[in-house]
Amino acid sequence: MQIKRWVAQASMRQWCLLGLLMSCFMMAVALYLQYGVGLEPCPLCIFQRVAVISAGVVFLIGAIHNPGKSGGLVYALLALIAVLTGIGVAGRHVWLQTLPPDSVPSCGPGLDYMMDMLPLWDVMARVLHGSGECAAVEGALWGVTLPQWTLLGFVVMATIPVMMLVSRLRYSGRTVREPAGQAS
Template identity: 75%
Template sequence: MQIKQWAAQASVRQWCGLGLAMCCLMMAVALYLQYGVGLEPCPLCIFQRVAVIIAGCVFLVGLLHNPRRRGGLVYGVLALLAAAGGIIVAGRHVWLQTLPPDSVPSCGPGLDYMLGALPLWDVMSRVLSGSGECALVEGSLWGVTLPQWTLLGFAIMALIPLALIVTRLRGSAAAQPAAAA
């Protein structure tokens, strides 16, 4: 079966299974880099993990629920929002790593301290503004930094809910003329 035919015939469960597999792959790589290689995640890395986990939860619920028609759109939009959040955070991380050393923001307190001492909104705004630890390039593969790989992962992940949304919209548009006849 060709990819285009599969995509047109895939159920919400199949799309969500594909998205969940992508999220599991991204988390497996992140956990391997942390515990296998010894790279400690910076605050922006942790926020990227949160976006992967949120998208994974949406995909998991969609996989278990396997709704018809409009329900697939809801899961697609929610997963796309999670992937978009990850793209924004990973993009910010990539941008921080491209700054000249004298333009990098100074390191602030650790994420654990901020979560205990500050309101969540302040923590989010401080983390997203970035710090010196987020600008350090600690590893790369084939000349691509880890935040760049993560950004690519989120972009690929975003294609899955986009395809889910498109196929649900095409399916409901095809069903409407048939129902009217």
Template identity: 65%
Template sequence: MWNVLSRASIRQWSMVGLAFCALMMGVALWLQYGVGLEPCPLCIFQRVAVLSAAAVFLVAAIHNPRGWGGSVYGVLGLAAVGAGIAVAGRHVWLQSLPPDKVPSCGPGLDYMMEVLPVWDVLSRVLSGSGECAEIDGVWLGLTLPQWTLIGFVVLAVVPLGMVFRSVLQRDACPARL
């Protein structure tokens, strides 16, 4: 199996990552429109991280770089996935707080985006609110943010694989971006 993983091209790694991002977004949209669960601000930020990673994987799949170019896409993808891990981890932490420690609910994300600078919105959303601490769905004993965190950790294998592959490729042939 290790031999198969090391032989996969940057394009193949990127397509796997893009497919996994599509799966994650498909589940999120199904939960929103099919089941009726409205996303909280942290859920929306997690979607932004998924879409950012998907954009990196799409460009990498089209470009299919060799040499150090694969490492660049891998690091960019890892940054997007790492942001998703951080936001999902924050969401899981908020949901684990006792009810008396949960921050109070603040204004909606739409309102904040209209009246506040972007950095203030980011700061307020990441500090959390009561609506992000609500547990709306549990499947197999895990909450939706816990599943999302697991999804991001699994997705992190793709950019790491891209970096690993580009390092192997760099040793085998001359670099081209």
């Protein structure tokens, strides 16, 4: 009952701070794995980081702005777009890792080289097509690969803008019902 009450009463700032916290946690794990453990991110990993950072920026601006209903809907939709993009990229990464070895795309040039030499749309198409380095399973925790953990993180993060939308649409214009016998 307390969770339902919090969902109904949470301000956009609280929702955005929760989303920002989740984004910061995901980036902290990614940076620890890169600099602490030494795992180099593949191009799809970098695109997933862009999605996390994009959602985090939307949540940060939303927390600072603390908008009303219509502004909150805009921030929720923008955050949801960023998170759904991350889900798509992470899902593609998981799919690439499940391919049989003979079906894995060949390794292409590095992301830095492609960004220097190709138009942005071509870079995005090539990265999303995947490469051999994206299909390599470099680490797992409890039998779950890093892209699977990232996909799970994005799914959990997606609940935040969804709940922002639900709370604004469902509870707009009314307050949580007071216990019987008490006046407002």
